[in-house]
Amino acid sequence: MGRIADQQKDFPQWYLDVIAEAGLAEHAEVKGCIIFKPYGYALWERIQQDLDRRIKALGVQNAYFPLFIPESVIAKEKDHIEGFAPECAVVTHGGGKELAEKLYVRPTSETIIYTTFAKWVQSYRDLPLKINQWANVVRWEMRTRPFLRTLEFLWQEGHTCHATKEDADAMVNAALQMYVDFDREFLAIPVVQGRKPEHEKFAGALYTLSTEALARDGKAIQAGTSHNLGQGFSEAYDVSYLSEQGKAERPWMTSWGLSTRIIGTLIVVHGDEKGLRLPPNIAPIQAVIVPIYKSDEEREKVLEAARTLIAELDGVRVHLDDRDEKSPGFKFNEWEVKGVPIRMEIGPKDLEKKQAILARRDTSEKAPMPLKDIAKAVPKLLAEVQATLLAQAEEYVKTHTHTAKSMDELKSIIEADGGFVWAPWDGTGATANRVKEETKATIRIVGSEEDAKGKNDICSGAPAVTMALYAKAY
Amino acid sequence: MGRIADQQKDFPQWYLDVIAEAGLAEHAEVKGCIIFKPYGYALWERIQQDLDRRIKALGVQNAYFPLFIPESVIAKEKDHIEGFAPECAVVTHGGGKELAEKLYVRPTSETIIYTTFAKWVQSYRDLPLKINQWANVVRWEMRTRPFLRTLEFLWQEGHTCHATKEDADAMVNAALQMYVDFDREFLAIPVVQGRKPEHEKFAGALYTLSTEALARDGKAIQAGTSHNLGQGFSEAYDVSYLSEQGKAERPWMTSWGLSTRIIGTLIVVHGDEKGLRLPPNIAPIQAVIVPIYKSDEEREKVLEAARTLIAELDGVRVHLDDRDEKSPGFKFNEWEVKGVPIRMEIGPKDLEKKQAILARRDTSEKAPMPLKDIAKAVPKLLAEVQATLLAQAEEYVKTHTHTAKSMDELKSIIEADGGFVWAPWDGTGATANRVKEETKATIRIVGSEEDAKGKNDICSGAPAVTMALYAKAY
Numbered sequence A, B: 001m002g003r004i005a006d007q008q009k010d011f012p013q014w015y016l017d018v019i020a021e022a023g024l025a026e027h028a029e030v031k032g033c034i035i036f037k038p039y040g041y042a043l044w045e046r047i048q049q050d051l052d053r054r055i056k057a058l059g060v061q062n063a064y065f066p067l068f069i070p071e072s073v074i075a076k077e078k079d080h081i082e083g084f085a086p087e088c089a090v091v092t093h094g095g096g097k098e099l100a101e102k103l104y105v106r107p108t109s110e111t112i113i114y115t116t117f118a119k120w121v122q123s124y125r126d127l128p129l130k131i132n133q134w135a136n137v138v139r140w141e142m143r144t145r146p147f148l149r150t151l152e153f154l155w156q157e158g159h160t161c162h163a164t165k166e167d168a169d170a171m172v173n174a175a176l177q178m179y180v181d182f183d184r185e186f187l188a189i190p191v192v193q194g195r196k197p198e199h200e201k202f203a204g205a206l207y208t209l210s211t212e213a214l215a216r217d218g219k220a221i222q223a224g225t226s227h228n229l230g231q232g233f234s235e236a237y238d239v240s241y242l243s244e245q246g247k248a249e250r251p252w253m254t255s256w257g258l259s260t261r262i263i264g265t266l267i268v269v270h271g272d273e274k275g276l277r278l279p280p281n282i283a284p285i286q287a288v289i290v291p292i293y294k295s296d297e298e299r300e301k302v303l304e305a306a307r308t309l310i311a312e313l314d315g316v317r318v319h320l321d322d323r324d325e326k327s328p329g330f331k332f333n334e335w336e337v338k339g340v341p342i343r344m345e346i347g348p349k350d351l352e353k354k355q356a357i358l359a360r361r362d363t364s365e366k367a368p369m370p371l372k373d374i375a376k377a378v379p380k381l382l383a384e385v386q387a388t389l390l391a392q393a394e395e396y397v398k399t400h401t402h403t404a405k406s407m408d409e410l411k412s413i414i415e416a417d418g419g420f421v422w423a424p425w426d427g428t429g430a431t432a433n434r435v436k437e438e439t440k441a442t443i444r445i446v447g448s449e450e451d452a453k454g455k456n457d458i459c460s461g462a463p464a465v466t467m468a469l470y471a472k473a474y
Helices: A011-021 A038-057 A078-087 A110-120 A165-185 A232-236 A261-270 A296-312 A328-337 A348-352 A371-399 A407-416 A429-439 B011-021 B038-057 B078-087 B110-120 B165-185 B232-236 B261-270 B296-312 B328-337 B348-352 B371-399 B407-416 B429-439
Strands: A025-027 A034-036 A068-070 A089-094 A097-105 A129-138 A152-162 A192-195 A207-214 A220-230 A252-259 A287-291 A318-320 A342-346 A355-360 A366-370 A401-403 A420-425 A442-446 A466-471 B025-027 B034-036 B068-070 B089-094 B097-105 B129-138 B152-162 B192-195 B207-214 B220-230 B252-259 B287-291 B318-320 B342-346 B355-360 B366-370 B401-403 B420-425 B442-446 B466-471
Touching: A011 A261, A034 A038, A038 A129, A038 A152, A038 A165, A038 A261, A078 A232, A110 A129, A110 A152, A110 A232, A110 A252, A129 B129, A152 A165, A165 A207, A165 A220, A165 A252, A207 A261, A207 A371, A207 A442, A207 A466, A220 A232, A220 A261, A232 A252, A252 A261, A261 A371, A287 A296, A287 A328, A296 A318, A296 A342, A296 A348, A296 A371, A328 A342, A342 A348, A342 A371, A348 A355, A355 A371, A366 A371, A371 A401, A407 A420, A407 A429, A407 A466, A420 A442, A429 A442, A429 A466, B011 B261, B034 B038, B038 B129, B038 B152, B038 B165, B038 B261, B078 B232, B110 B129, B110 B152, B110 B232, B110 B252, B152 B165, B165 B207, B165 B220, B165 B252, B207 B261, B207 B371, B207 B442, B207 B466, B220 B232, B220 B261, B232 B252, B252 B261, B261 B371, B287 B296, B287 B328, B296 B318, B296 B342, B296 B348, B296 B371, B328 B342, B342 B348, B342 B371, B348 B355, B355 B371, B366 B371, B371 B401, B407 B420, B407 B429, B407 B466, B420 B442, B429 B442, B429 B466
Parallel strands: A192 A442, A287 A318, A287 A342, A401 A420, B192 B442, B287 B318, B287 B342, B401 B420
Antiparallel strands: A025 A034, A068 A097, A089 A097, A089 B089, A129 A152, A152 A252, A192 A207, A207 A220, A220 A252, A342 A355, A355 A366, A420 A466, A442 A466, B025 B034, B068 B097, B089 B097, B129 B152, B152 B252, B192 B207, B207 B220, B220 B252, B342 B355, B355 B366, B420 B466, B442 B466
16 A cells, blocks of 8 residues: 555645545546546445435436537527537547537536427426436546546436426425435535525526535535526527416426535545545445454454354445455555445454454544444444544534634635635625635635625625625635 | 337337337437437336346446547557447547547447556456446447447446456356346346357457347347457557466456347337337336226225225335326326336226226236235236246247258248248358348357258358358347
């Protein structure tokens, strides 16, 4: 194993080291793309499983739409194409010939999906229409970082179509709440949620809701977004339906997505100086058994005890690390870097005492436990680890959320140890830009209008219209 | 609902009609691509679930590799690039600029994966290395058909790396056997299996094994292939390992895949004049309840009985079709086209008799059953439907497998009602080509060398070296 950079001193390098040492991903031949190694992809598989269940519980059906979008189709919604065209990969040749029309590799699928919705939606009876797809998308990025920002990434994108703005609002909120619950329950990640300011909304949307987590370096990071697209895409893609009264109406669209970026979020929220720390709900391996032996005879006995334990730990994802060529010390390190919630050590002396040593990854606590108690104790212990990681992350957010009354205060907080900073805002993009230039902090979400009453913007001095949550962001 | 063409008279149109009427897929804006509608995608989801379990049982781990392959990478294996280059979509522009190096959209991922294997494989301890990916791939096709041949399709591709030819042979066989079992157990599709003739093998492979099913129009169709790639890719991508003796060695590669084409196979093997017939194991809906009522009062009672039934049918995928705006007759048709294995009808008269009418999609049998018996009977009935569909398909293969002693015989069988035809073959591509020109039949797999001894090729008259299985193919 290599060494991992100091998390306190060089967080960006620490991040790259953890990904490499934990075997999550590596750079690909194509600049900006990554290879999801088995352990990294296993995280995505578990995310898919859990989130897919939640998506279906909202009455959404999965489907699959093409990778390629003809130029004439993607160009129909003006704001959308302006926002995305510079980021697109373009296919100009196929089957050995130059194409008559360029094909865009999807950066997101609103345009191709809404072209289809125009066929699927005819009557009010067809609404709401709720579709989701799991897919790869491509956005040309110059400065990439594994998981957090890559040229190609994997995601789910939900697309729905509703009769009224109220129905669309309800869907946008339900999707956001789904991400909040998923982040919290499955990933042990607490998030703040709210509306993005106008200048940060999705290209072509009416408004965007976002969940924002806080990384251990004090930077904000999105963990699921949900957009009310209004009727703009319905207009552009000519989607209409006959109402119960027989009138042609434009439906309201929503879209919402969560990508493999969430794996990066998981790392920066829970990781510590030793590497990854995985919440048990997502952990591909929840408990690892490291047998300790010197002679063949000891090996036999210890492995037998380990196998008995595994048989008893039905329903727990246990792995027995029986590699002879690696020392126990090496294995301890490796499974710590990989963030496995519980490690069990069994050696000849433990067998004599009919015990194993249990080590928790979250707290680094280590204690012996009678073998006969382990099967019952481990599921409880996993629940405890899950709860502890959430509590630790919540504590971090709590101690790193401030309110600033002046630019100086905002600056000093952001420079000191980052975090979320609430401040009154005058609601203009110009002011937000000035704050960004001076502090590198951007508005993650807007907050209470009530709390901003009578206050002035900390930057412009103009009357504030709302509170805004500032943070440096990924 | 529209009408479905006569399966006997116009099989190709019947196929397209079934896909449209069952709501499986539709054409996309991009020529040659399809949109997987929810019911069609649900088939793929169920296939993924079952096959993924089997893949993992072979000790294979999932990973994910980039969509784009730089030209310099794909071009390294000469036979491979010659085979695939004319089929590729090529990205020439990204992020608003012309790229210095063209990117190929993966038609298959040997080249990008083996470039990575060169890093992952260092020592004999790293072998075998067994990786699978679920992905979309693109092959430029001029004549496309939904599921069977599309520009973009979804698949899994397994890629493994072994120390010896024997290990690679064993893997190739294990993967093929996995497909055979999956086809048979999950899809109720019987297949013949064997080696492809030299001129039909995968570009760059040592040899290719294939499973071949028989469609109801007498044409053969692949249902999973497995390739021993030999050491050619190891050479081209410079993969090597240090043996236990400390010597640098070239490993042996295999690759194997199954795609969304299998959904087309499912349709053409089991479909009948009324539409799709789904084996219960894959069916997203295993049983549908169609309530029959006229008054609101009847509606209440019948729906209540239906909901009680659903609660009792725990573990069965049941759907209650409670749409008021559609007639029972319409619903019967729709669920027949969609191939749902069991339909249950409950009307006021049935309630009086404490019964429901059960209709089987496989045999079209229809009979009343006491409500109290249904929960116990349905799982058994589903198993019966699964077995019956397999038996019917096996019977079809049996009655459509012949042996030809002459070209005339081969021709007349192929022209009459198609099917598999065994014939002695001289082993040359030239002869296979002549047979193809005269009969449109190609060699699907080669068979027994023993059985060919002393016989002459039916086309060239030269001494036969093996039996070959001819068929017209998709």
